[in-house]
Amino acid sequence: MTATGIQVRRFVPNDEQGVSALILPIQREEFGIPITAEDQPDLKAIPEFYQTGTGDFWVAVQGDHVVGSIALKDIGSGQAALRKMFVAAPFRGKEFSIAAKLLDRLIEESTRKGVTEVFLGTTDKFLAAHRFYEKHGFQEIAKEDLPASFPLIAVDSKFYVLGLNPE
Secondary structure, X not given: OOOOOEEEEEOOHHHHHXXXXXXXXXXXXXXXXXXXXXXXXXXXXXXXXXOOOOOEEEEEEEOOEEEEEEEEEEEEOOEEEEEEEEEOHXXXXXXXXXXXXXXXXXXXHHHHOOOOEEEEEEOOOOHHHHHHHXXXXXXXXOHHHOOOOOOOOOOOOEEEEEEOOOO
């Protein structure tokens, strides 16, 4: 597999099935998190849930296949929550840099929209994700340092923040 033909673009409703097909197996099979599509109603309402205010949702696609995703949830006061960052196993790593491309797009769009801080929660299991976020400037913070409006997820146990400089 090569990185050819992979593009990062804004989510459109036709991507919904591909996004679920990407995310659910990674959560359940790779990481053994007992979560279903029903536990994540946002996956069935991406435009309403994410694409409002300063929020948005982007996908990395190769042809018709969704191979990566990243979402930004507007939580008010110039703050946002990074959610649903997933890359299909065959497309991970430096050869493709899909995670970095998705994050770059999120940061670029967030900055343009005036977001000043991006928060995220992850699990202790996602060690590669911890390294990735730290390498990209995210600072680990305590759960009690999250804004009150941050959408907590039961499985999350590690939290980060990235300060942005709006243009």
